[in-house]
Amino acid sequence: MMISAWWWALACYISAVEGRVTSHLYRQLNSNAPPGITYTLPKGSNALISVKSTTSSSKPYIQKLEPIRSGSLTNKRSVAALLGTHQRSVGGVGYSNVTTTNAYGTQYATESFWDGIKVKLLLDTGSSDTWAVAKSFQCIDYAGGFIPQDACSFGPSAVEKFQYGRTEPVSHMYIQYGDGETVSGPMGFSDISVGNLTVNRQQVCLANSTYWLGNNVTSGLLGMAFPSLTNAYLGDGDDHEMGSAIQYSPFFTSLVEQGKIDPIFSLTIDRNSSSGILALGGIAPATGLDFTREVSMDMIITNLIGVPAASYSYSFYTIIPDGWYYDHTTSTKKIPYIVDSGTTLCYLPPNLAEAINSAYSPPAVYMWMYGAYFTDCNAVSPLVAVILNGIKYWINPQDMIYRNMVDPISGLCMTGIASGGAGPYILGDVFMQNALSIFDIGQAKMRFVPRDKY
Ligand SMILES: *[C@@H]1O[C@H](CO)[C@@H](O)[C@H](O)[C@H]1NC(C)=O
Ligand SMILES: *[C@@H]1O[C@H](CO)[C@@H](O)[C@H](O)[C@H]1NC(C)=O
Ligand SMILES: *[C@@H]1O[C@H](CO)[C@@H](O)[C@H](O)[C@H]1NC(C)=O
Numbered sequence: 506m507m508i509s510a511w512w513w514a515l516a517c518y519i520s521a522v523e524g525r526v527t528s529h530l531y532r533q534l535n536s537n538a539p540p541g542i543t544y545t546l547p548k549g550s551n552a553l554i555s556v557k558s559t560t561s562s563s564k565p566y567i568q569k570l571e572p573i574r575s576g577s578l579t580n581k582r583s584v585a586a587l588l589g590t591h592q593r594s595v596g597g598v599g600y601s602n603v604t605t606t607n608a609y610g611t612q613y614a615t616e617s618f619w620d621g622i623k624v625k626l627l628l629d630t631g632s633s634d635t636w637a638v639a640k641s642f643q644c645i646d647y648a649g650g651f652i653p654q655d656a657c658s659f660g661p662s663a664v665e666k667f668q669y670g671r672t673e674p675v676s677h678m679y680i681q682y683g684d685g686e687t688v689s690g691p692m693g694f695s696d697i698s699v700g701n702l703t704v705n706r707q708q709v710c711l712a713n714s715t716y717w718l719g720n721n722v723t724s725g726l727l728g729m730a731f732p733s734l735t736n737a738y739l740g741d742g743d744d745h746e747m748g749s750a751i752q753y754s755p756f757f758t759s760l761v762e763q764g765k766i767d768p769i770f771s772l773t774i775d776r777n778s779s780s781g782i783l784a785l786g787g788i789a790p791a792t793g794l795d796f797t798r799e800v801s802m803d804m805i806i807t808n809l810i811g812v813p814a815a816s817y818s819y820s821f822y823t824i825i826p827d828g829w830y831y832d833h834t835t836s837t838k839k840i841p842y843i844v845d846s847g848t849t850l851c852y853l854p855p856n857l858a859e860a861i862n863s864a865y866s867p868p869a870v871y872m873w874m875y876g877a878y879f880t881d882c883n884a885v886s887p888l889v890a891v892i893l894n895g896i897k898y899w900i901n902p903q904d905m906i907y908r909n910m911v912d913p914i915s916g917l918c919m920t921g922i923a924s925g926g927a928g929p930y931i932l933g934d935v936f937m938q939n940a941l942s943i944f945d946i947g948q949a950k951m952r953f954v955p956r957d958k959y
Protein backbone atom coordinates (compact mmCIF):
# COMPACT_ATOMS: atom_id res chain seq x y z
CA MET A 506 0.00 0.00 0.00
CA MET A 507 2.81 2.39 0.81
CA ILE A 508 4.86 3.74 -2.02
CA SER A 509 7.40 6.35 -1.10
CA ALA A 510 9.85 6.23 -3.97
CA TRP A 511 10.75 9.46 -5.69
CA TRP A 512 9.48 9.57 -9.18
CA TRP A 513 11.48 11.00 -12.01
CA ALA A 514 10.49 11.20 -15.61
CA LEU A 515 10.82 13.48 -18.55
CA ALA A 516 8.15 16.09 -18.53
CA CYS A 517 6.42 16.95 -21.73
CA TYR A 518 5.38 20.54 -22.17
CA ILE A 519 2.04 21.55 -23.46
CA SER A 520 1.51 24.84 -25.19
CA ALA A 521 -1.28 26.90 -23.79
CA VAL A 522 -4.40 27.09 -25.87
CA GLU A 523 -6.37 30.29 -25.78
CA GLY A 524 -9.86 29.55 -24.56
CA ARG A 525 -11.64 32.82 -23.99
CA VAL A 526 -14.90 33.13 -22.20
CA THR A 527 -16.90 35.81 -23.93
CA SER A 528 -18.74 38.56 -22.18
CA HIS A 529 -21.90 37.13 -23.66
CA LEU A 530 -21.29 33.92 -21.77
CA TYR A 531 -20.69 35.87 -18.62
CA ARG A 532 -24.00 37.65 -18.92
CA GLN A 533 -25.60 34.27 -19.28
CA LEU A 534 -23.68 33.02 -16.26
CA ASN A 535 -24.86 35.87 -14.13
CA SER A 536 -28.45 35.29 -15.10
CA ASN A 537 -28.14 31.61 -14.14
CA ALA A 538 -26.20 32.29 -10.98
CA PRO A 539 -27.40 30.81 -7.71
CA PRO A 540 -28.54 33.46 -5.20
CA GLY A 541 -25.67 35.57 -3.92
CA ILE A 542 -23.19 34.54 -6.60
CA THR A 543 -21.88 36.78 -9.35
CA TYR A 544 -19.07 36.07 -11.75
CA THR A 545 -16.22 38.33 -12.73
CA LEU A 546 -13.87 37.69 -15.59
CA PRO A 547 -10.32 37.28 -14.34
CA LYS A 548 -7.93 39.80 -15.85
CA GLY A 549 -5.17 37.36 -16.68
CA SER A 550 -2.15 37.10 -14.48
CA ASN A 551 -2.38 40.74 -13.36
CA ALA A 552 -5.41 39.88 -11.34
CA LEU A 553 -3.46 37.37 -9.33
CA ILE A 554 -2.53 38.67 -6.00
CA SER A 555 1.04 38.15 -4.94
CA VAL A 556 2.02 35.86 -7.76
CA LYS A 557 4.86 36.72 -10.05
CA SER A 558 7.03 34.72 -12.35
CA THR A 559 10.67 35.31 -11.68
CA THR A 560 12.16 32.13 -13.00
CA SER A 561 12.75 30.66 -16.38
CA SER A 562 13.39 27.28 -14.85
CA SER A 563 11.80 24.67 -17.01
CA LYS A 564 12.41 21.75 -14.73
CA PRO A 565 9.37 20.68 -12.82
CA TYR A 566 9.84 19.16 -9.42
CA ILE A 567 8.00 15.95 -9.45
CA GLN A 568 6.93 14.00 -6.48
CA LYS A 569 5.12 10.74 -6.33
CA LEU A 570 2.19 10.91 -4.00
CA GLU A 571 1.37 8.23 -1.52
CA PRO A 572 -2.13 6.88 -1.53
CA ILE A 573 -3.39 6.19 1.96
CA ARG A 574 -6.36 4.75 3.75
CA SER A 575 -8.49 7.44 5.16
CA GLY A 576 -10.22 7.47 8.49
CA SER A 577 -13.57 8.30 6.96
CA LEU A 578 -15.53 6.86 4.10
CA THR A 579 -15.32 9.93 1.89
CA ASN A 580 -13.39 13.10 2.36
CA LYS A 581 -14.89 16.44 1.78
CA ARG A 582 -12.07 18.16 3.40
CA SER A 583 -11.92 21.32 1.39
CA VAL A 584 -13.26 24.41 3.03
CA ALA A 585 -15.60 24.39 0.09
CA ALA A 586 -18.29 22.57 1.84
CA LEU A 587 -18.17 24.72 4.91
CA LEU A 588 -20.89 27.24 4.51
CA GLY A 589 -22.61 25.88 1.48
CA THR A 590 -23.74 22.42 2.26
CA HIS A 591 -27.20 21.91 2.84
CA GLN A 592 -27.24 18.20 3.09
CA ARG A 593 -25.21 18.30 6.25
CA SER A 594 -27.60 20.51 8.10
CA VAL A 595 -30.38 18.23 6.86
CA GLY A 596 -28.59 15.10 8.02
CA GLY A 597 -27.14 16.94 11.00
CA VAL A 598 -24.39 14.45 11.68
CA GLY A 599 -21.98 15.06 8.84
CA TYR A 600 -19.81 12.13 8.05
CA SER A 601 -18.68 11.62 11.58
CA ASN A 602 -20.33 8.29 12.19
CA VAL A 603 -19.17 6.78 8.95
CA THR A 604 -15.79 6.04 10.50
CA THR A 605 -16.95 2.77 11.97
CA THR A 606 -17.07 1.09 8.58
CA ASN A 607 -13.94 -0.63 7.42
CA ALA A 608 -14.15 0.80 3.93
CA TYR A 609 -11.79 3.58 3.05
CA GLY A 610 -11.66 6.70 0.99
CA THR A 611 -8.86 8.04 -1.05
CA GLN A 612 -6.41 10.57 0.26
CA TYR A 613 -3.04 11.57 -1.05
CA ALA A 614 -0.02 12.21 1.07
CA THR A 615 3.08 14.05 0.09
CA GLU A 616 6.37 13.66 1.86
CA SER A 617 7.44 17.02 3.17
CA PHE A 618 10.06 18.54 5.41
CA TRP A 619 9.34 21.06 8.18
CA ASP A 620 12.59 22.78 9.14
CA GLY A 621 14.27 19.65 7.82
CA ILE A 622 12.09 17.26 9.82
CA LYS A 623 10.30 14.69 7.70
CA VAL A 624 6.52 14.86 7.93
CA LYS A 625 3.82 13.42 5.70
CA LEU A 626 1.12 15.92 4.76
CA LEU A 627 -2.22 15.49 3.01
CA LEU A 628 -2.32 17.23 -0.33
CA ASP A 629 -5.37 19.48 -0.67
CA THR A 630 -6.05 21.78 -3.63
CA GLY A 631 -9.27 22.90 -1.94
CA SER A 632 -7.76 24.77 1.02
CA SER A 633 -4.77 27.04 1.64
CA ASP A 634 -3.33 26.56 5.12
CA THR A 635 -0.39 24.28 5.84
CA TRP A 636 -0.09 22.76 9.28
CA ALA A 637 1.40 19.87 11.20
CA VAL A 638 0.25 18.51 14.49
CA ALA A 639 2.38 19.45 17.50
CA LYS A 640 3.73 16.66 19.71
CA SER A 641 1.65 17.73 22.67
CA PHE A 642 -1.61 18.41 20.80
CA GLN A 643 -5.03 17.94 22.29
CA CYS A 644 -7.35 15.58 20.42
CA ILE A 645 -11.00 16.53 20.78
CA ASP A 646 -14.17 14.71 19.80
CA TYR A 647 -17.08 15.93 17.73
CA ALA A 648 -18.66 17.61 20.73
CA GLY A 649 -15.42 19.31 21.83
CA GLY A 650 -14.59 16.87 24.64
CA PHE A 651 -10.96 15.88 25.31
CA ILE A 652 -10.04 12.38 24.13
CA PRO A 653 -6.71 10.50 23.92
CA GLN A 654 -4.29 11.62 21.18
CA ASP A 655 -4.51 8.21 19.49
CA ALA A 656 -8.15 8.82 18.68
CA CYS A 657 -7.18 11.50 16.14
CA SER A 658 -5.10 8.88 14.25
CA PHE A 659 -2.26 11.09 13.10
CA GLY A 660 0.90 9.58 11.67
CA PRO A 661 4.18 10.09 13.51
CA SER A 662 5.42 13.66 13.82
CA ALA A 663 8.51 15.04 15.42
CA VAL A 664 7.63 18.63 14.62
CA GLU A 665 7.75 20.77 17.74
CA LYS A 666 8.58 24.32 16.87
CA PHE A 667 8.93 27.11 14.35
CA GLN A 668 12.51 27.71 13.30
CA TYR A 669 11.84 31.46 12.96
CA GLY A 670 9.44 31.87 15.85
CA ARG A 671 5.85 33.08 16.01
CA THR A 672 4.27 35.58 13.65
CA GLU A 673 4.50 39.25 14.57
CA PRO A 674 1.92 40.22 15.80
CA VAL A 675 0.99 36.87 17.31
CA SER A 676 -1.61 34.94 15.34
CA HIS A 677 -3.24 31.55 15.30
CA MET A 678 -5.01 29.39 12.74
CA TYR A 679 -8.53 28.14 13.12
CA ILE A 680 -10.02 26.09 10.30
CA GLN A 681 -13.08 23.97 9.93
CA TYR A 682 -13.04 21.69 6.91
CA GLY A 683 -16.02 20.76 4.81
CA ASP A 684 -16.54 17.49 6.64
CA GLY A 685 -16.61 19.10 10.09
CA GLU A 686 -13.01 18.43 11.13
CA THR A 687 -11.45 21.38 12.95
CA VAL A 688 -7.85 22.33 13.57
CA SER A 689 -6.36 25.20 15.53
CA GLY A 690 -3.01 26.26 16.92
CA PRO A 691 -0.38 28.99 16.95
CA MET A 692 1.16 30.29 13.71
CA GLY A 693 4.81 30.90 13.03
CA PHE A 694 7.48 30.64 10.34
CA SER A 695 9.31 27.49 9.22
CA ASP A 696 11.07 26.22 6.11
CA ILE A 697 8.75 23.87 4.23
CA SER A 698 10.05 21.55 1.51
CA VAL A 699 8.08 19.47 -0.94
CA GLY A 700 9.39 17.75 -4.06
CA ASN A 701 12.90 18.99 -3.28
CA LEU A 702 11.78 22.62 -3.32
CA THR A 703 11.91 24.75 -0.20
CA VAL A 704 9.93 27.78 0.83
CA ASN A 705 11.94 29.78 3.34
CA ARG A 706 10.02 31.21 6.26
CA GLN A 707 6.61 29.91 5.29
CA GLN A 708 3.79 30.88 7.64
CA VAL A 709 2.42 27.62 9.04
CA CYS A 710 0.44 26.36 12.00
CA LEU A 711 1.53 23.94 14.71
CA ALA A 712 -1.84 22.44 15.49
CA ASN A 713 -2.41 21.99 19.20
CA SER A 714 -6.13 21.19 19.15
CA THR A 715 -7.85 19.02 16.54
CA TYR A 716 -11.07 17.20 15.85
CA TRP A 717 -9.62 14.92 13.21
CA LEU A 718 -10.48 11.65 11.47
CA GLY A 719 -6.94 10.65 10.66
CA ASN A 720 -5.40 7.88 8.61
CA ASN A 721 -2.40 6.94 10.79
CA VAL A 722 -0.06 8.15 8.04
CA THR A 723 -0.26 11.91 7.67
CA SER A 724 0.43 14.39 10.45
CA GLY A 725 -0.86 17.53 8.84
CA LEU A 726 -1.99 19.08 5.60
CA LEU A 727 -0.51 21.00 2.68
CA GLY A 728 -3.03 23.53 1.33
CA MET A 729 -2.43 24.42 -2.32
CA ALA A 730 -5.13 27.07 -2.90
CA PHE A 731 -4.98 30.89 -2.92
CA PRO A 732 -4.33 33.46 -0.16
CA SER A 733 -7.97 34.46 0.19
CA LEU A 734 -8.77 31.08 1.74
CA THR A 735 -6.15 31.26 4.49
CA ASN A 736 -7.42 31.12 8.06
CA ALA A 737 -5.13 33.16 10.30
CA TYR A 738 -6.53 35.27 13.13
CA LEU A 739 -4.89 37.79 15.40
CA GLY A 740 -3.98 36.78 18.94
CA ASP A 741 -4.06 33.39 20.62
CA GLY A 742 -6.83 30.98 21.48
CA ASP A 743 -9.31 29.73 18.91
CA ASP A 744 -11.22 32.90 18.16
CA HIS A 745 -12.28 33.13 14.51
CA GLU A 746 -14.09 36.40 14.01
CA MET A 747 -13.87 37.71 10.48
CA GLY A 748 -12.65 41.03 11.89
CA SER A 749 -9.46 39.53 13.29
CA ALA A 750 -8.63 37.54 10.14
CA ILE A 751 -5.31 38.33 8.49
CA GLN A 752 -4.58 36.92 5.07
CA TYR A 753 -1.10 35.58 4.39
CA SER A 754 0.85 34.03 1.55
CA PRO A 755 0.29 30.25 1.53
CA PHE A 756 2.80 27.59 0.44
CA PHE A 757 2.36 27.64 -3.34
CA THR A 758 2.14 31.43 -3.55
CA SER A 759 5.34 31.72 -1.49
CA LEU A 760 7.11 29.17 -3.68
CA VAL A 761 6.40 31.31 -6.73
CA GLU A 762 7.11 34.62 -4.95
CA GLN A 763 10.48 33.31 -3.85
CA GLY A 764 11.28 32.58 -7.50
CA LYS A 765 11.65 28.84 -7.01
CA ILE A 766 9.32 27.80 -9.84
CA ASP A 767 7.01 29.13 -12.51
CA PRO A 768 3.47 29.72 -11.29
CA ILE A 769 2.09 26.37 -12.34
CA PHE A 770 1.58 22.95 -10.84
CA SER A 771 -0.14 19.83 -12.02
CA LEU A 772 -1.55 16.70 -10.61
CA THR A 773 -2.49 13.25 -11.80
CA ILE A 774 -4.09 10.76 -9.52
CA ASP A 775 -4.67 7.16 -10.49
CA ARG A 776 -7.80 5.25 -9.73
CA ASN A 777 -7.94 2.48 -7.12
CA SER A 778 -5.66 4.51 -4.85
CA SER A 779 -2.69 3.16 -6.70
CA SER A 780 -0.66 6.34 -7.06
CA GLY A 781 -0.55 9.98 -7.93
CA ILE A 782 1.99 12.56 -9.04
CA LEU A 783 2.38 16.19 -8.14
CA ALA A 784 4.60 18.31 -10.40
CA LEU A 785 5.51 21.74 -9.03
CA GLY A 786 6.42 24.16 -11.80
CA GLY A 787 5.50 21.85 -14.67
CA ILE A 788 3.49 19.02 -16.09
CA ALA A 789 3.16 15.68 -14.33
CA PRO A 790 4.03 12.67 -16.46
CA ALA A 791 1.24 10.15 -16.77
CA THR A 792 0.09 7.31 -18.96
CA GLY A 793 -3.02 7.36 -21.12
CA LEU A 794 -3.02 11.09 -21.88
CA ASP A 795 -4.90 12.22 -24.98
CA PHE A 796 -3.30 15.54 -25.88
CA THR A 797 -5.56 15.99 -28.89
CA ARG A 798 -8.38 16.75 -26.48
CA GLU A 799 -6.58 19.14 -24.17
CA VAL A 800 -8.61 22.13 -23.00
CA SER A 801 -7.73 25.41 -21.37
CA MET A 802 -10.33 27.24 -19.31
CA ASP A 803 -10.43 30.48 -17.39
CA MET A 804 -10.03 30.28 -13.66
CA ILE A 805 -13.01 32.01 -12.24
CA ILE A 806 -13.22 34.46 -9.40
CA THR A 807 -16.43 33.85 -7.59
CA ASN A 808 -17.46 34.02 -4.01
CA LEU A 809 -18.72 30.55 -3.22
CA ILE A 810 -18.46 30.53 0.53
CA GLY A 811 -19.16 34.05 1.69
CA VAL A 812 -15.53 35.02 2.43
CA PRO A 813 -15.27 38.71 1.47
CA ALA A 814 -11.82 38.46 -0.15
CA ALA A 815 -13.10 35.67 -2.40
CA SER A 816 -15.30 38.10 -4.34
CA TYR A 817 -12.37 40.00 -5.77
CA SER A 818 -9.45 37.60 -5.69
CA TYR A 819 -8.83 33.95 -6.49
CA SER A 820 -9.81 31.48 -3.83
CA PHE A 821 -10.59 27.97 -5.02
CA TYR A 822 -9.47 26.60 -8.35
CA THR A 823 -12.82 27.21 -9.96
CA ILE A 824 -13.99 26.57 -13.53
CA ILE A 825 -17.29 26.67 -15.35
CA PRO A 826 -17.89 23.53 -17.42
CA ASP A 827 -20.29 23.63 -20.39
CA GLY A 828 -22.39 21.00 -18.67
CA TRP A 829 -22.72 17.26 -18.19
CA TYR A 830 -23.54 14.43 -20.55
CA TYR A 831 -25.18 11.30 -19.19
CA ASP A 832 -27.25 8.56 -20.69
CA HIS A 833 -27.77 10.38 -24.03
CA THR A 834 -28.93 13.52 -22.21
CA THR A 835 -27.00 16.77 -22.03
CA SER A 836 -27.42 19.28 -19.25
CA THR A 837 -25.94 22.62 -20.28
CA LYS A 838 -26.49 24.66 -17.16
CA LYS A 839 -23.41 26.83 -16.49
CA ILE A 840 -22.37 26.55 -12.87
CA PRO A 841 -18.97 26.95 -11.20
CA TYR A 842 -17.15 23.85 -9.95
CA ILE A 843 -14.12 23.64 -7.70
CA VAL A 844 -11.29 21.32 -8.74
CA ASP A 845 -10.44 19.68 -5.43
CA SER A 846 -8.10 16.77 -4.73
CA GLY A 847 -9.18 16.80 -1.09
CA THR A 848 -12.69 15.66 -1.98
CA THR A 849 -13.35 12.08 -3.02
CA LEU A 850 -16.62 12.30 -4.99
CA CYS A 851 -18.05 14.73 -7.53
CA TYR A 852 -20.69 16.99 -5.97
CA LEU A 853 -23.36 18.16 -8.44
CA PRO A 854 -26.53 20.22 -8.11
CA PRO A 855 -29.23 18.02 -6.52
CA ASN A 856 -31.43 17.59 -9.63
CA LEU A 857 -28.52 16.58 -11.81
CA ALA A 858 -27.06 14.25 -9.17
CA GLU A 859 -30.47 12.64 -8.82
CA ALA A 860 -30.88 12.27 -12.60
CA ILE A 861 -27.45 10.68 -13.08
CA ASN A 862 -27.90 8.37 -10.10
CA SER A 863 -31.30 7.30 -11.44
CA ALA A 864 -29.61 6.29 -14.68
CA TYR A 865 -27.67 3.47 -13.01
CA SER A 866 -29.17 0.05 -13.46
CA PRO A 867 -30.48 -0.58 -10.86
CA PRO A 868 -30.99 3.11 -9.94
CA ALA A 869 -28.93 4.42 -7.02
CA VAL A 870 -30.69 5.62 -3.88
CA TYR A 871 -29.71 8.53 -1.64
CA MET A 872 -28.52 7.65 1.87
CA TRP A 873 -28.50 10.74 4.00
CA MET A 874 -26.15 9.32 6.63
CA TYR A 875 -23.41 9.43 4.04
CA GLY A 876 -24.68 12.33 1.94
CA ALA A 877 -24.17 10.04 -1.06
CA TYR A 878 -25.96 7.62 -3.38
CA PHE A 879 -25.67 3.85 -3.21
CA THR A 880 -26.52 1.08 -5.63
CA ASP A 881 -25.86 -2.59 -6.24
CA CYS A 882 -22.10 -3.19 -6.30
CA ASN A 883 -22.47 -4.83 -9.72
CA ALA A 884 -24.78 -2.17 -11.13
CA VAL A 885 -24.28 -0.92 -14.67
CA SER A 886 -23.36 2.73 -14.55
CA PRO A 887 -24.51 5.27 -17.13
CA LEU A 888 -22.01 6.78 -19.54
CA VAL A 889 -21.13 10.11 -17.93
CA ALA A 890 -18.95 12.99 -19.06
CA VAL A 891 -18.36 16.50 -17.85
CA ILE A 892 -18.13 18.82 -20.86
CA LEU A 893 -15.14 21.16 -20.75
CA ASN A 894 -14.80 23.69 -23.59
CA GLY A 895 -16.94 21.49 -25.80
CA ILE A 896 -14.90 18.34 -25.11
CA LYS A 897 -16.48 15.43 -23.30
CA TYR A 898 -14.32 14.29 -20.38
CA TRP A 899 -15.56 10.77 -19.77
CA ILE A 900 -15.65 9.37 -16.29
CA ASN A 901 -14.46 5.79 -16.57
CA PRO A 902 -17.27 3.44 -15.40
CA GLN A 903 -14.79 2.01 -12.84
CA ASP A 904 -14.95 5.36 -11.05
CA MET A 905 -18.72 5.56 -11.08
CA ILE A 906 -19.07 2.85 -8.41
CA TYR A 907 -16.82 2.61 -5.35
CA ARG A 908 -16.71 -1.13 -4.83
CA ASN A 909 -14.73 -0.77 -1.64
CA MET A 910 -17.18 1.67 -0.07
CA VAL A 911 -19.92 -0.63 1.08
CA ASP A 912 -22.72 0.30 3.43
CA PRO A 913 -22.48 -2.44 6.05
CA ILE A 914 -26.23 -2.65 6.55
CA SER A 915 -27.56 -2.78 3.01
CA GLY A 916 -24.44 -4.15 1.29
CA LEU A 917 -24.80 -1.46 -1.40
CA CYS A 918 -21.86 0.40 -2.93
CA MET A 919 -21.36 4.15 -3.07
CA THR A 920 -21.57 5.88 -6.45
CA GLY A 921 -19.13 8.53 -7.66
CA ILE A 922 -21.72 11.28 -8.06
CA ALA A 923 -23.20 12.97 -5.00
CA SER A 924 -25.53 15.87 -4.40
CA GLY A 925 -23.76 19.10 -3.49
CA GLY A 926 -26.91 20.63 -2.02
CA ALA A 927 -26.90 24.40 -2.40
CA GLY A 928 -23.23 24.28 -3.45
CA PRO A 929 -20.40 24.76 -3.88
CA TYR A 930 -20.11 22.04 -6.49
CA ILE A 931 -16.96 19.99 -6.72
CA LEU A 932 -14.97 18.01 -9.27
CA GLY A 933 -13.28 15.67 -6.82
CA ASP A 934 -11.03 12.63 -7.19
CA VAL A 935 -13.67 10.83 -9.28
CA PHE A 936 -13.06 13.43 -11.98
CA MET A 937 -9.34 13.91 -11.29
CA GLN A 938 -8.70 10.20 -11.85
CA ASN A 939 -9.79 10.79 -15.45
CA ALA A 940 -7.64 13.78 -16.36
CA LEU A 941 -4.30 15.46 -15.93
CA SER A 942 -5.17 18.68 -14.11
CA ILE A 943 -2.88 21.64 -14.73
CA PHE A 944 -3.18 24.58 -12.37
CA ASP A 945 -1.72 27.28 -14.62
CA ILE A 946 -1.84 30.13 -12.19
CA GLY A 947 0.46 32.39 -14.20
CA GLN A 948 -1.99 32.42 -17.08
CA ALA A 949 -5.09 32.27 -14.88
CA LYS A 950 -6.06 29.03 -16.61
CA MET A 951 -7.04 25.56 -15.59
CA ARG A 952 -5.91 23.12 -18.26
CA PHE A 953 -6.94 19.51 -18.55
CA VAL A 954 -5.84 16.54 -20.62
CA PRO A 955 -8.17 13.53 -20.62
CA ARG A 956 -6.92 10.14 -19.44
CA ASP A 957 -9.98 8.07 -18.78
CA LYS A 958 -8.30 4.82 -19.84
CA TYR A 959 -4.95 3.73 -18.42
C1 LIG B 1 -5.32 3.68 12.90
O1 LIG B 1 -4.77 2.89 13.91
C2 LIG B 1 -5.71 2.53 14.93
C3 LIG B 1 -4.97 1.83 16.05
O2 LIG B 1 -3.99 0.99 15.54
C4 LIG B 1 -6.80 1.68 14.31
O3 LIG B 1 -7.76 1.33 15.28
C5 LIG B 1 -7.48 2.47 13.19
O4 LIG B 1 -8.44 1.67 12.55
C6 LIG B 1 -6.46 2.95 12.20
N1 LIG B 1 -7.13 3.82 11.26
C7 LIG B 1 -6.98 3.73 9.95
C8 LIG B 1 -7.74 4.70 9.11
O5 LIG B 1 -6.25 2.91 9.41
C1 LIG C 1 -25.31 8.11 12.43
O1 LIG C 1 -25.68 8.86 13.56
C2 LIG C 1 -27.03 9.28 13.52
C3 LIG C 1 -27.26 10.18 14.73
O2 LIG C 1 -26.46 9.81 15.79
C4 LIG C 1 -27.94 8.06 13.53
O3 LIG C 1 -29.28 8.48 13.46
C5 LIG C 1 -27.62 7.23 12.31
O4 LIG C 1 -28.40 6.05 12.31
C6 LIG C 1 -26.15 6.86 12.31
N1 LIG C 1 -25.84 6.17 11.08
C7 LIG C 1 -25.24 5.00 11.07
C8 LIG C 1 -24.99 4.41 9.72
O5 LIG C 1 -24.84 4.46 12.07
C1 LIG D 1 -2.80 26.20 21.76
O1 LIG D 1 -2.05 27.33 21.42
C2 LIG D 1 -2.70 28.55 21.74
C3 LIG D 1 -1.84 29.66 21.17
O2 LIG D 1 -2.25 29.95 19.87
C4 LIG D 1 -2.90 28.67 23.23
O3 LIG D 1 -3.56 29.87 23.52
C5 LIG D 1 -3.72 27.47 23.68
O4 LIG D 1 -3.84 27.49 25.05
C6 LIG D 1 -3.08 26.18 23.25
N1 LIG D 1 -4.01 25.10 23.51
C7 LIG D 1 -3.59 23.91 23.96
C8 LIG D 1 -4.68 22.90 24.16
O5 LIG D 1 -2.42 23.67 24.18
Ligand SMILES: *[C@@H]1O[C@H](CO)[C@@H](O)[C@H](O)[C@H]1NC(C)=O
Nearest residue numbers: 511512513566567700701702
Ligand atom coordinates in the same frame (compact mmCIF):
# COMPACT_ATOMS: atom_id res chain seq x y z
C1 LIG E 1 17.30 17.08 -4.24
O1 LIG E 1 18.24 18.09 -4.50
C2 LIG E 1 19.54 17.73 -4.12
C3 LIG E 1 20.45 18.93 -4.28
O2 LIG E 1 20.12 19.65 -5.41
C4 LIG E 1 20.00 16.54 -4.96
O3 LIG E 1 21.29 16.16 -4.58
C5 LIG E 1 19.04 15.40 -4.73
O4 LIG E 1 19.37 14.32 -5.58
C6 LIG E 1 17.64 15.83 -5.01
N1 LIG E 1 16.77 14.75 -4.61
C7 LIG E 1 15.79 14.37 -5.37
C8 LIG E 1 15.00 13.23 -4.86
O5 LIG E 1 15.53 14.87 -6.40
Ligand SMILES: *[C@@H]1O[C@H](CO)[C@@H](O)[C@H](O)[C@H]1NC(C)=O
Nearest residue numbers: 775776777779903908909959
Ligand atom coordinates in the same frame (compact mmCIF):
# COMPACT_ATOMS: atom_id res chain seq x y z
C1 LIG F 1 -9.55 -0.90 -10.29
O1 LIG F 1 -10.59 -1.64 -9.72
C2 LIG F 1 -11.47 -2.22 -10.67
C3 LIG F 1 -12.61 -2.87 -9.96
O2 LIG F 1 -12.53 -2.76 -8.59
C4 LIG F 1 -10.69 -3.21 -11.53
O3 LIG F 1 -11.56 -3.75 -12.49
C5 LIG F 1 -9.56 -2.48 -12.21
O4 LIG F 1 -8.77 -3.39 -12.92
C6 LIG F 1 -8.69 -1.75 -11.21
N1 LIG F 1 -7.78 -0.89 -11.94
C7 LIG F 1 -6.51 -0.79 -11.63
C8 LIG F 1 -5.71 0.17 -12.46
O5 LIG F 1 -6.00 -1.40 -10.72
